[in-house]
Amino acid sequence: MKISISGRIDTNNAARTEQELLAQIGNSTEPVILDAEQLQYISSAGLRVLLRLRKDHPGLRIVNVRPEVYEVLEMTGFTEILQVEKGFRRVSVEGCEEIGHGANGSVYRYSDEIAIKVYREGNDLEDIRREREMAKLALVLGLPTAISYDVVKVGERYGTVFELLNARSFSAILAREPERLDWCVAEFTDLLKKIHDTEAPAGKLPDARETALGWVEAMRPHLPPAPWEKLRRMVEAVPRDLHLIHGDYHTKNLQVQNGEVLIIDMDTLSAGNRIFELGSIFNSFVGFYELDHEGVKRFQGFDYETSAAFWRRFLARYLETDCPHKLREVEDKARILGYTRLIRRAYRLGLQDTEAGLRDIENWTRELLELLERVDRLDFSLQELILPAKTELLDEVQQFVGRRLEDRCSMKAQMQIDLAVEEIFVNIASYAYTPKEGSAAVRVELTEEPVSVSISFLDRGVPYDPLAKEDPDVNALAQERKIGGLGIFLTKQVMDEVRYEYRDGQNILTMRKDLGQGGGL
Numbered sequence: 001m002k003i004s005i006s007g008r009i010d011t012n013n014a015a016r017t018e019q020e021l022l023a024q025i026g027n028s029t030e031p032v033i034l035d036a037e038q039l040q041y042i043s044s045a046g047l048r049v050l051l052r053l054r055k056d057h058p059g060l061r062i063v064n065v066r067p068e069v070y071e072v073l074e075m076t077g078f079t080e081i082l083q084v085e086k087g088f089r090r091v092s093v094e095g096c097e098e099i100g101h102g103a104n105g106s107v108y109r110y111s112d113e114i115a116i117k118v119y120r121e122g123n124d125l126e127d128i129r130r131e132r133e134m135a136k137l138a139l140v141l142g143l144p145t146a147i148s149y150d151v152v153k154v155g156e157r158y159g160t161v162f163e164l165l166n167a168r169s170f171s172a173i174l175a176r177e178p179e180r181l182d183w184c185v186a187e188f189t190d191l192l193k194k195i196h197d198t199e200a201p202a203g204k205l206p207d208a209r210e211t212a213l214g215w216v217e218a219m220r221p222h223l224p225p226a227p228w229e230k231l232r233r234m235v236e237a238v239p240r241d242l243h244l245i246h247g248d249y250h251t252k253n254l255q256v257q258n259g260e261v262l263i264i265d266m267d268t269l270s271a272g273n274r275i276f277e278l279g280s281i282f283n284s285f286v287g288f289y290e291l292d293h294e295g296v297k298r299f300q301g302f303d304y305e306t307s308a309a310f311w312r313r314f315l316a317r318y319l320e321t322d323c324p325h326k327l328r329e330v331e332d333k334a335r336i337l338g339y340t341r342l343i344r345r346a347y348r349l350g351l352q353d354t355e356a357g358l359r360d361i362e363n364w365t366r367e368l369l370e371l372l373e374r375v376d377r378l379d380f381s382l383q384e385l386i387l388p389a390k391t392e393l394l395d396e397v398q399q400f401v402g403r404r405l406e407d408r409c410s411m412k413a414q415m416q417i418d419l420a421v422e423e424i425f426v427n428i429a430s431y432a433y434t435p436k437e438g439s440a441a442v443r444v445e446l447t448e449e450p451v452s453v454s455i456s457f458l459d460r461g462v463p464y465d466p467l468a469k470e471d472p473d474v475n476a477l478a479q480e481r482k483i484g485g486l487g488i489f490l491t492k493q494v495m496d497e498v499r500y501e502y503r504d505g506q507n508i509l510t511m512r513k514d515l516g517q518g519g520g521l
Contacts, residue, residue, distance in 0.1 A: 001030040006038035009046030018049045025057070032057045037064035037087055042072055054082055061085070088153045093118060099169045101252045101299065104131075104267050107162075115146075115164040117265065118154045125151070128158055131267035134205070138266055141198050141244070144191075145263045146255070167262065170251035174310075175301035185310060187261050188254060189317040192277070195263075198244045200271045208245050208272025209238055212337060218344045222365070227372045231340065234378050238273045245270050245277045250284035251300060251310070275378050278315075278330065279337025285311035287338040291363055292356070323400045325387035332371055333378045339368040381443070389429040389440040389459060397425050397442055401455060404444045408453070409515045416494035417453070420511055423487035424457050432461025432507065451516040452496075457509045464507060465500045467492075 003024050009017050025032060032053070054060045064087035065073065073079050093108040093116060100107030104127065105119040119127065128151060138145045148160035170184050212235050220228055246253075247268030255262045270276075285307045289296040293304035300307060316322055319330060343364050351357025385400045387393055398418050405414060421442075428440050441458040466488040492498050497512040 001025065001028050002033045002035055004035045004038065006040075008041040009039070009049065010041065010043040011045045014043075014045035014049050017046070018052065021049070021053065031059040031061070034060070034062045035064050036062050036066070036069060039066065039069055042069055044076075047072075047076060047078060050078065050082065059083075064088070088151050088158070090153045091116065091159065093154055093159075099164075099167070099172065099252070099255070100264050105265075107252075107264060109164075110161075112166055113163060115162045115167065115264075116152065116154070116159045117148070117162070118159045119157055121157060125158065127267065128160055132160070134269040135266040137200070137204060138244070138263070138269060141200070143195060143198065143244075143263060144260060145266060162264070164255055164257055164262070164264075167255040167257040170254045170256070171300045171302065173256070174251060174306060178302070178306060181306065181310065182313070184251065185313045185317060188251065188310075189314050191254070191261055191263070192246070192249060192318065195244050195246055195249075196274045196277070199242050200244050202242060204271075205244070206270040207240070208247070208270040208276040209235065209240060211270065212238075212276055212340075215340050215344045218348070219340060222343060222347060223369070227369055230372055231336070231368075234336070234376070237377060238275065238379050241273045242271045243274070245272050245274065247277070247280060249277060249281055273379055275330075275333055275380065276337060278318075278334035279341065281314070282311065282331070282334040282338040283342060285314075287335070287342055287364070291360055319382060321385075321400055321403055323385060323387075323396050325393070325396060326385050326400065329386055330380050332375050333380060336368060336371050336375060336378065339364040339371075343368070383445060384441055384443045386439055386441045389425075389432055389438055389461070391426050391429045393429075394422060394425055397421060400442065401444055404446065405453060408446065408451070409513075413513060413515060417455070417513055420491040420495050420513075421455065423491050424509060424511070427466065427487055428457060428459050428461065428507075431464070432459045450514060452512055452514045454510055454512045456511075458506050460506055463502045465502070466509065467498065467500045 001024075003021060005017070005021075021034075034050075050060075050062070061083040062073075063085040065084055066087050070079075070084065070086045073082070073084055078084065091110070093110065096108035096110055096116075098106050099109045099115060100117070105117050107115050107117045110116045128148075132148050135145050135147050139147060146162040146164055148162055150161040152159045152161060170188060173180055174184055213232070216228075216232050216235050219231070223231070246263065246266075247270050248265055249263075253263060253265045255264055285296075288299075289304055289307065296302070296304050296307045312327075315327055315331060319326055321327070343361055346352065346357055346361050346364075349357075352361055383404065385397065387396065398421055401417065401421055402414065405417065409417070425440065425442070432438060432440070438459060438461055441456075443456040443458070445454045445456075446452070447454070469488065488498075491511060494513075495511040496514050498509070499511075500507070500509050502508070
């Protein structure tokens with residue numbers, strides 16, 4: 001039972017107020033809640049009224065208490081013996097610019113110094129407390145984020161107040177200064193890498209993998225059984241990970257304040273594999289707007305061409321490669337998770353009952369089913385390139401390896417590595433799958449002590465150990481020399497170690513080059 005109390009409760013009216021309250025409560029057995037939003041003053045006489053009510057109604061709560069009244073209750077110890085909830089200042093964001101947007105609310109520029117995040121209906125104080133705790137955790141872990149310092153009421157919803165002095169969102173920058181696209185991409189990507197390199201304490205954050213499995217379960221009625229089961233297995237197979245994921249990382253949630261980039265909207269912070277983040281980012285820039293290009297302008301403030309270009313440049317910088325096959329590999333995995341989330345969201349909101357919503361769902365479902373036919377896993381490595389085993393792709397392989405060795409070895413060592421990479425990859429492309437076609441994986445791993453690089457080639461072609469072949473006699477006369485065998489011989493000469501194994505249905509050839517003192521100099 002909720003009863004409002006207002007005005008003043010003092011010596012002159014305490015007895016009358018008590019009788020009025022008892023009359024309203026009557027014989028009710030419901031918990032009593034006193035709404036003190038309009039209570040301006042209370043004296044010791046009023047406190048005695050509350051104490052007598054508390055004795056008859058042990059579950060008594062007092063909510064929406066003004067700061068000045070709360071101070072009296074706190075000084076007299078009533079906040080220890082009663083459930084007292086402080087009230088919130090009321091503000092309006094009507095006419096304020098929306099500078100941020102997230103899963104649970106929007107951020108408005110309230111003044112030059114202040115921003116207010118207004119939560120959606122259904123978010124309660126516990127949601128706000130959780131987000132503030134997450135923001136504090138992120139700050140403690142070294143991430144630049146704004147911390148809320150107050151809670152307010154905006155209409156019937158809650159809001160949190162941040163100090164964001166003259167801050168501008170990346171969306172606002174891109175909308176007004178499109179020539180700063182590359183700067184925004186660089187800052188956006190580098191900060192995300194810092195987030196993904198940060199490990200959260202175990203048990204402190206939700207598991208992004210479990211959240212994604214929830215999306216998949218919701219998709220069960222909307223996909224054929226076989227593709228749905230494959231999707232479930234792929235998500236379940238993503239390794240568990242404690243590294244941070246923002247969960248709603250886009251240009252409206254990054255603010256520039258006095259030259260420093262800050263992340264806002266921390267309520268979606270979680271821990272998990274970065275592919276879950278990339279799926280969300282794909283949606284923010286491309287997935288949502290594939291059939292409605294004007295949608296991105298309504299949400300982000302810039303056009304679809306800018307949004308799609310941002311995604312492409314971001315992905316290349318994040319993966320540290322321009323290799324088309326690497327970019328396609330990771331984008332496809334991000335799209336699978338992105339479409340899964342979009343379809344699930346559309347059905348949850350009932351968008352299938354609208355013409356535009358049904359068109360989007362059909363498009364996303366068609367794309368998802370096509371991807372599930374050719375993608376077998378969702379996790380990926382920055383150090384691995386998977387591509388068709390074709391000789392015409394040699395340049396792409398060498399560029400991928402070379403990018404990971406930048407400034408790590410001498411020109412001579414780089415040439416020797418290029419030579420070995422060519423010999424092994426061309427050998428796989430020429431013989432592993434003939435006359436059929438297949439793929440090869442190239443994995444680059446650097447070590448610091450000692451400084452060295454290991455390059456592994458993996459294929460599922462015919463089992464073949466090139467090291468078992470006898471080395472050619474390089475001193476033989478030309479007419480006595482056998483054709484072939486020079487490629488693996490050269491590889492063994494220019495690399496410090498070459499080894500082969502056949503495991504799990506794969507040929508695996510690994511070669512190591514020392515890059516330390518004297519290595520390849």
